[in-house]
C-alpha cells in the first residue's frame with residue numbers, strides 16, 4: 001500500500017512490533033569521551049524521526065527499531081536511578097558448554113518486511129552516529145520459510161499473544177520509574193549442521209520437544225528434558241512466565257556459517273537468566289539442553305529498553321564538558 005493510504009504503523013521502541021521477513025541486529029560500544037556519549041545519545045533520542053524518514057517511503061514495509069542500552073552505558077548517563085534488574089550479562093559455565101558475556105553499549109533491533117529498509121535505516125543511523133560508536137557485531141537475519149530456524153524447526157510458536165505480550169514484556173508498577181520499558185537479551189548462536197543433519201528426525205524432535213513437520217508439541221517424560229521444557233519457567237502454581245522471542249536465522253552457505261540470533265524481551269530479566277541456567281547447567285543438573293551440542297553461543301549481552309519518552313530525554317542529563 002502506498003504512503004498516502006496509511007499512517008506510520010509503529011513508534012520506535014514498540015516491543016510488540018510484528019515479526020518480520022528481515023532484521024538487522026546491531027551492537028555497538030560508545031567511545032570513551034563525553035562528546036562521543038552525547039552524540040550517541042542525541043542520535044538515539046531522534047530515532048523515532050529516523051524510523052519515520054525511512055519507514056514512510058513504504059508503510060507496508062513495517063519498519064521498526066528498538067534501542068537497548070547496556071549496563072555500563074547506563075552508568076555513564078549521570079542519572080541517580082537505574083532499572084532495578086539491569087546488570088551485565090552473567091556468564092554461565094556449564095559442564096559442557098558456556099554462555100559467554102560480550103560487550104555492548106547499544107543494541108539496535110531493526111525489523112522490516114523489506115531488507116532494503118533495514119539496510120537504509122542502518123546506513124543512515126551509522127552515518128549519524130559517526131565516530132561516536134564502534135560496531136562490535138552486525139547480523140543480518142532473514143525469515144526462513146514458515147518461520148523456521150536453520151535446524152528446520154518452526155521457531156516462535158509459544159510466544160505470548162494479544163494482551164499477554166505486554167504483560168510478559170513491559171515493566172509495570174514494580175519499578176514505576178521505568179514503567180513501559182523492557183529488558184532484552186541477545187545471543188548469537190552458530191550451528192554444527194553436519195552433526196545435526198546426521199541425527200534422525202525423531203532424535204531432533206526429542207531435543208526440541210516439538211514435531212518437525214507440523215510443529216505439534218510433544219510430551220516430555222524423560223529425565224533428559226527437551227529445549228522447550230528447559231526454557232519454560234513457572235511459579236509455584238504452575239503459571240508460566242512467558243518471554244517474547246524474535247529469533248532470526250542468519251548465515252552464509254559459502255563460508256559454512258549457519259546460525260540463529262536469539263533475542264528475547266522480558267519484563268523480568270531473571271526469567272531469561274533462569275532459562276539460560278536451566279539450558280546450560282541442566283535440570284536435573286548435568287542434563288544440559290542438547291540443543292547446545294549443536295549450537296555455540298558466540299555472544300551474550302543484556303540491555304534495558306527505555307520507553308520512547310524516556311529514550312528521548314536521555315541526552316538531557318549529560319554534558320559535553
Ligand code: HEM
Pocket residue numbers: 149151153154155156157158159187189208210227228229231232243245260262264272275276291295
Ligand atoms: C540456538 C538457539 C535457539 C534455537 C534454535 C531455539 C529454537 C526453539 C524452538 C524451535 C522452539 C519451539 C517452538 C517455539 O515455541 O518457539 C523454542 C522454544 C522456546 N525457546 Fe528456544 N531456541 C534457541 C535458544 C533459546 C534461548 C537462549 C532461550 C532463552 C534464554 C530460548 C527460549 C525459548 C522459550 C521460552 C521457548 C518456548 C517454550 C514453551 O513455552 O513451549 N530459546 N526454541
